[in-house]
Amino acid sequence: MTLLSVENLHVGVGGRDILRGIDFSVARGETLGLVGESGSGKSMTALALMRLLPDAAMVRGHVRLAGKDLLALDETAMCAVRGGRIGMVFQEPMSALDPLMSIGDQVAEGLRVHLPLGRRAARERAAAVLARVGLDPAQIAPDRFPHELSGGQRQRVVIAMAIAMRPDLLIADEPTTALDVTVQAQILALLKEIVREDGPGLLLISHDLAVIGAMADRIAVLHRGEIVETGRAPGFFRRAVHPRARALCAAAAAMPKAPPAGPVPEGPPLLAAEGLTRRYLLARPYPFARRPFRLALDNVSLAIHAGESVALIGESGSGKSTLARLLLGLDRPDAGTVTYRGGDIACADATALRAMRRDVQAVFQDPFGSLDPRRRAGWIVAEPLHGPQDAGEDVRARVAAALEEVGLSADDADRYPHAFSGGQRQRIALARALITRPRLIVLDEAVSSLDMSIRAQILALLADLRARHGLAYLFITHDLRVAEAVSTRVLVMHDGRVVEEGASADVLRAPRHPYTRALLASAPDLSALLSAGNA
Amino acid sequence: MNGRLACGFAIVSFVGFCALLSLVWTPHDPLALDIANKLAPPDAAHWLGTDQLGRDLLSLIMRGALASVAVSFVAVTLGVTAGVPLGVLAAGRRGVTGDVVMRISDFLFAFPAIIIAILLRETFGPGVTNAAVAIGLFNVPVFARVAYGAALPVWGSGYVMAARVAGRRGLWIGCAHVLPNIASTLIVQATIQLSLGVLAEASLSYVGLGVQPPQPSWGRMLFEAQTFMAIAPRLAVVPGLAIAVAVLGLSLTGEGLRRALDPRREERR
Numbered sequence: 001m002t003l004l005s006v007e008n009l010h011v012g013v014g015g016r017d018i019l020r021g022i023d024f025s026v027a028r029g030e031t032l033g034l035v036g037e038s039g040s041g042k043s044m045t046a047l048a049l050m051r052l053l054p055d056a057a058m059v060r061g062h063v064r065l066a067g068k069d070l071l072a073l074d075e076t077a078m079c080a081v082r083g084g085r086i087g088m089v090f091q092e093p094m095s096a097l098d099p100l101m102s103i104g105d106q107v108a109e110g111l112r113v114h115l116p117l118g119r120r121a122a123r124e125r126a127a128a129v130l131a132r133v134g135l136d137p138a139q140i141a142p143d144r145f146p147h148e149l150s151g152g153q154r155q156r157v158v159i160a161m162a163i164a165m166r167p168d169l170l171i172a173d174e175p176t177t178a179l180d181v182t183v184q185a186q187i188l189a190l191l192k193e194i195v196r197e198d199g200p201g202l203l204l205i206s207h208d209l210a211v212i213g214a215m216a217d218r219i220a221v222l223h224r225g226e227i228v229e230t231g232r233a234p235g236f237f238r239r240a241v242h243p244r245a246r247a248l249c250a251a252a253a254a255m256p257k258a259p260p261a262g263p264v265p266e267g268p269p270l271l272a273a274e275g276l277t278r279r280y281l282l283a284r285p286y287p288f289a290r291r292p293f294r295l296a297l298d299n300v301s302l303a304i305h306a307g308e309s310v311a312l313i314g315e316s317g318s319g320k321s322t323l324a325r326l327l328l329g330l331d332r333p334d335a336g337t338v339t340y341r342g343g344d345i346a347c348a349d350a351t352a353l354r355a356m357r358r359d360v361q362a363v364f365q366d367p368f369g370s371l372d373p374r375r376r377a378g379w380i381v382a383e384p385l386h387g388p389q390d391a392g393e394d395v396r397a398r399v400a401a402a403l404e405e406v407g408l409s410a411d412d413a414d415r416y417p418h419a420f421s422g423g424q425r426q427r428i429a430l431a432r433a434l435i436t437r438p439r440l441i442v443l444d445e446a447v448s449s450l451d452m453s454i455r456a457q458i459l460a461l462l463a464d465l466r467a468r469h470g471l472a473y474l475f476i477t478h479d480l481r482v483a484e485a486v487s488t489r490v491l492v493m494h495d496g497r498v499v500e501e502g503a504s505a506d507v508l509r510a511p512r513h514p515y516t517r518a519l520l521a522s523a524p525d526l527s528a529l530l531s532a533g534n535a
Numbered sequence: 536m537n538g539r540l541a542c543g544f545a546i547v548s549f550v551g552f553c554a555l556l557s558l559v560w561t562p563h564d565p566l567a568l569d570i571a572n573k574l575a576p577p578d579a580a581h582w583l584g585t586d587q588l589g590r591d592l593l594s595l596i597m598r599g600a601l602a603s604v605a606v607s608f609v610a611v612t613l614g615v616t617a618g619v620p621l622g623v624l625a626a627g628r629r630g631v632t633g634d635v636v637m638r639i640s641d642f643l644f645a646f647p648a649i650i651i652a653i654l655l656r657e658t659f660g661p662g663v664t665n666a667a668v669a670i671g672l673f674n675v676p677v678f679a680r681v682a683y684g685a686a687l688p689v690w691g692s693g694y695v696m697a698a699r700v701a702g703r704r705g706l707w708i709g710c711a712h713v714l715p716n717i718a719s720t721l722i723v724q725a726t727i728q729l730s731l732g733v734l735a736e737a738s739l740s741y742v743g744l745g746v747q748p749p750q751p752s753w754g755r756m757l758f759e760a761q762t763f764m765a766i767a768p769r770l771a772v773v774p775g776l777a778i779a780v781a782v783l784g785l786s787l788t789g790e791g792l793r794r795a796l797d798p799r800r801e802e803r804r
Binding site for chain 1: 591692693694696697698699700701703713715716
């Protein structure tokens with residue numbers, strides 16, 4: 001039975017077509033996975049269904065929920081539909097929740113909008129809904145505030161708000177993108193359970209094929225505002241005929257071949273850390289109390305040899321970014337040492353630090369934040385060139401060479417960062433890292449915020465550069481597939497400690513530590529989507 | 536360019552032009568007394584009439600603009616050159632350095648310009664320079680705060696981290712990355728402080744702490760006109776209008792710049 005049917009939906013903003021006549025339908029108890037790259041119009045679709053687009057947007061077509069056209073309703077009627085008949089789950093749970101309201105009240109508020117409930121009755125029902133999404137009132141009291149919860153628990157609150165009124169349709173827009181893999185698996189399981197037991201239709205929007213593959217009954221591929229392919233989920237991409245759908249699948253599947261696990265490197269390491277400990281002091285609980293601290297890094301040691309590619313795997317809060325900052329000399333450890341080619345950089349050994357600054361470069365996660373918006377690309381790329389050994393060098397020629405090496409053109413040097421896409425910006429950041437001809441590049445989640453196809457391109461570029469220049473990489477990531485594709489050796493971090501270390505193939509195929517096993521088990525599997533045709 | 540900015544800029548240019556013009560030409564000598572012709576109503580020779588000592592009111596207003604413009608300009612320059620580096624430094628070096636700098640600026644904040652002016656007058660005697668310095672000192676913590684607030688997120692940004700990895704020093708990062716990225720905020724604040732400077736100069740001169748007679752100033756003219764409110768209200772209305780127009784022009788410019796330079800507005804479009 002069709003619950004939601006979208007017919008010929010057009011959305012235009014400022015004369016630009018965002019959605020160009022899309023059609024799809026969702027039945028009760030069914031999960032439709034809407035997949036596409038950033039900018040394809042996924043979130044716009046969700047907002048158009050909820051009639052939450054800005055006033056300037058031109059919307060045409062039909063959106064029928066159980067036969068009633070939502071686009072024809074007035075605002076009052078639409079308010080009853082939002083939250084009542086359609087529930088929505090957003091990507092970033094922290095910004096979807098009011099930080100000044102307890103979680104119980106937030107759920108209760110939604111109930112009281114739609115039902116003639118008193119404050120107490122609404123609270124009681126809210127507590128029941130929170131229990132339904134796995135937040136047992138005995139453990140997580142409904143009078144707790146969002147900042148007291150973990151990311152996964154917050155997302156459960158958002159889901160509770162969405163399902164409080166038992167809506168007919170649930171829209172989840174990238175519900176797990178901001179979460180860790182292990183938490184993602186739990187949230188996806190919860191959504192699945194809700195669909196199975198309460199029977200709403202679920203429109204699941206994601207850029208992540210693995211998530212869609214694990215959840216959806218049917219899949220629709222959105223590309224530049226058009227649905228280019230729809231079909232049943234198992235074996236969807238094997239049957240796909242449209243080139244864009246095939247490209248999406250190829251990008252997801254295409255990871256560069258894991259580098260050969262060469263001989264165990266010998267000799268002194270390039271960069272070594274010994275017994276690193278870093279505490280962050282927290283606020284005093286009461287005046288004159290001893291300041292409590294959080295142990296971000298607890299006695300961590302690692303060594304990176306020349307030409308080696310090491311992956312550091314960990315979830316948010318595991319201390320991997322703190323470790324990166326210490327290794328780059330941006331922060332000082334409370335205990336332990338960082339040595340570059342034998343010289344201690346933490347002990348203000350100026351020569352070692354200066355040598356390290358040239359030889360060790362970094363690329364950070366956010367391609368939008370890591371380039372100064374007021375500087376041209378050429379200036380940005382040339383920034384590390386300021387040592388005495390660069391005097392008299394032709395800076396323009398070196399910038400041009402670095403840009404061409406990362407697949408950009410020399411003319412791009414005159415453009416400002418905003419003129420580039422996310423993938424291109426990450427290439428500029430890479431060119432900046434390469435220009436001093438370093439020996440080691442620290443890549444801190446450098447491909448995490450990129451689309452699948454772009455990610456595959458950047459990973460291929462990194463593999464190519466490493467082969468050409470004999471670079472060493474420290475690849476910090478939460479993504480096991482990325483780690484497997486780029487590294488010869490992996491370290492797994494959990495709660496500020498390295499819990500497992502070894503050759504990539506060994507650790508990722510036969511993990512010994514329970515945490516590594518949990519991590520591997522949580523990673524959604526693409527293979528069903530790609531191969532199993534007759535399931 | 537938006538309407539506010541164009542309008543404000545036109546007013547500010549006009550006031551600035553009059554002030555500069557008064558250096559080389561005024562309809563009459565603004566200091567020449569002509570007691571016989573005192574309190575004369577406007578006529579062909581004296582477009583705005585004369586004051587209680589027979590001086591030409593238009594010439595006085597033009598020369599008075601010079602004091603306003605010069606004092607507020609010097610005060611803002613002082614505030615920017617001392618306050619902005621302090622704020623940027625405090626934001627870049629949080630911890631003890633930052634705390635010390637910001638507490639000093641809080642301390643300065645506690646003194647209104649008028650108290651500083653009285654202090655300076657008692658120490659160095661009255662005068663237009665001391666008025667400018669007093670207003671300038673008042674501006675220092677304002678610019679330190681604004682620069683601090685704007686610089687904090689810039690110091691924490693990815694591109695500053697990248698610059699540190701590239702081996703750049705703090706001073707270089709402050710000049711090459713932080714200043715350009717907070718410049719628009721500072722320009723807007725400078726315009727606002729200019730308009731406040733005009734007001735502050737007028738009030739200091741009004742109470743006799745600013746421009747000293749016989750040099751004309753808008754605040755001083757207002758003070759002297761009080762006695763003649765019943766006979767010649769024009770003497771108070773004209774300098775009052777001049778102050779209002781100058782402040783309005785600067786405020787419009789500030790608001791217009793804020794809108795024009797705010798990157799968030801650009802993105803929404």
